[in-house]
Amino acid sequence: MAAAGTGSGFVFVRNVCGLFRDSSRLAVLARPQQLSWFHSSSSLSTKNWEKKNLKVFPPQLPEEARRPAEVHHCRRQIKYSKDKMWYLAKMIRGMSIDEAVAQLEFNDKKGAKIMKEVLLEAQEMAVKTHNVEYKSNLHVAESFSSKGKYLKRIRYHGRGMFGIMDKVYCHYFVKLVEGPPPRPEQKTGLDQAREYVQKLKDRTVIHSL
Amino acid sequence: MSPPAMPTKEKTTAPALAVNGLSLPPPQLHPKIQLEEEQENQEHPSGLLDSIMWMAAPKKRRTIEINRTRRRAESKLIKVKNNIEPCLECGHLKQKHVLCGFCYAKVSRETGLIRQQINAMEGGPLRTPTVETVVLYEGETPSTQDKDKRIVERPRKRPAWFSY
Numbered sequence: 001m002a003a004a005g006t007g008s009g010f011v012f013v014r015n016v017c018g019l020f021r022d023s024s025r026l027a028v029l030a031r032p033q034q035l036s037w038f039h040s041s042s043s044l045s046t047k048n049w050e051k052k053n054l055k056v057f058p059p060q061l062p063e064e065a066r067r068p069a070e071v072h073h074c075r076r077q078i079k080y081s082k083d084k085m086w087y088l089a090k091m092i093r094g095m096s097i098d099e100a101v102a103q104l105e106f107n108d109k110k111g112a113k114i115m116k117e118v119l120l121e122a123q124e125m126a127v128k129t130h131n132v133e134y135k136s137n138l139h140v141a142e143s144f145s146s147k148g149k150y151l152k153r154i155r156y157h158g159r160g161m162f163g164i165m166d167k168v169y170c171h172y173f174v175k176l177v178e179g180p181p182p183r184p185e186q187k188t189g190l191d192q193a194r195e196y197v198q199k200l201k202d203r204t205v206i207h208s209l
Numbered sequence: 210m211s212p213p214a215m216p217t218k219e220k221t222t223a224p225a226l227a228v229n230g231l232s233l234p235p236p237q238l239h240p241k242i243q244l245e246e247e248q249e250n251q252e253h254p255s256g257l258l259d260s261i262m263w264m265a266a267p268k269k270r271r272t273i274e275i276n277r278t279r280r281r282a283e284s285k286l287i288k289v290k291n292n293i294e295p296c297l298e299c300g301h302l303k304q305k306h307v308l309c310g311f312c313y314a315k316v317s318r319e320t321g322l323i324r325q326q327i328n329a330m331e332g333g334p335l336r337t338p339t340v341e342t343v344v345l346y347e348g349e350t351p352s353t354q355d356k357d358k359r360i361v362e363r364p365r366k367r368p369a370w371f372s373y
Binding site: 083087088090091102103105106107 | 280281285286287289290293302304
């Protein structure tokens with residue numbers, strides 16, 4: 001993700017300065033409430049994942065199916081790449097928490113250690129504050145990474161050229177849900193054959209009598 | 210339309226080429242000098258920066274869809290390990306072909322303390338006696354086998370995993 005500029009350094013610096021000047025001008029002129037076409041909420045806070053834990057549902061009726069307990073947890077500004085974190089997040093999607101922690105423990109990547117800490121924290125939160133009875137009865141429903149705020153540094157090239165290097169940071173989000181992990185349904189050959197025959201039977205001629 | 214009048218004498222100074230419609234100019238007299246001049250004209254400022262003739266460069270930007278299919282291919286995803294099992298001694302997880310990390314740390318901590326004791330006994334480098342060493346814990350007396358051995362005392366109970 002590191003940007004490498006090979007053009008002439010001075011012109012680039014001028015352009016970059018122009019960009020920063022423009023953005024500061026915009027922020028000074030417009031009040032957040034007036035610019036409703038930019039974003040609907042008046043505040044600029046985007047820490048919404050933490051707020052998901054504060055949502056309170058109305059009490060369930062006796063005939064409703066039991067809503068499984070959920071816990072949302074995240075870690076912000078991890079010094080790691082979001083693309084590399086994605087591979088780990090993809091691996092543990094849909095696993096039970098014990099399986100996920102075991103896989104991450106024996107993975108050699110830097111993000112695996114951090115992700116394991118986040119999962120264990122979330123498991124503890126679930127048992128302590130989110131009314132989960134058994135700490136092993138959790139599975140990873142959602143798990144993904146996103147870009148954090150990058151720091152920019154100068155990378156020196158030959159011949160007086162330079163590029164701006166990004167010091168990458170990422171966020172990691174996980175949602176644990178109570179219950180065994182949902183198994184993808186296995187379709188037998190007979191089911192597939194039956195479906196195929198049904199599709200053939202459902203064919204109809206349009207604009208016919 | 211009458212066909213254009215063909216010249217009666219088709220005599221060229223240089224040998225005619227068999228292929229019609231060739232884009233290259235026909236070979237001329239004194240070919241070597243003229244070829245060099247043409248090459249110079251075609252290759253613009255001859256320098257490493259602007260030689261457009263021989264540096265490979267991408268023609269088009271790779272779209273995010275193409276990039277994703279390459280990055281998320283099955284071979285690039287992390288494979289799930291199926292050789293993880295619990296250690297029978299301590300219950301922590303271990304890989305089948307690797308020693309349990311917790312048990313190894315526990316043993317290496319104790320060996321570190323034994324080594325510290327030995328260093329204290331020897332007092333300096335290169336003073337290892339030429340006899341065997343035996344480690345004894347609290348309340349243990351040297352047996353007949355340990356007659357000529359150097360004894361290292363550890364002021365604690367013998368750990369369960371350290372057999373005689």
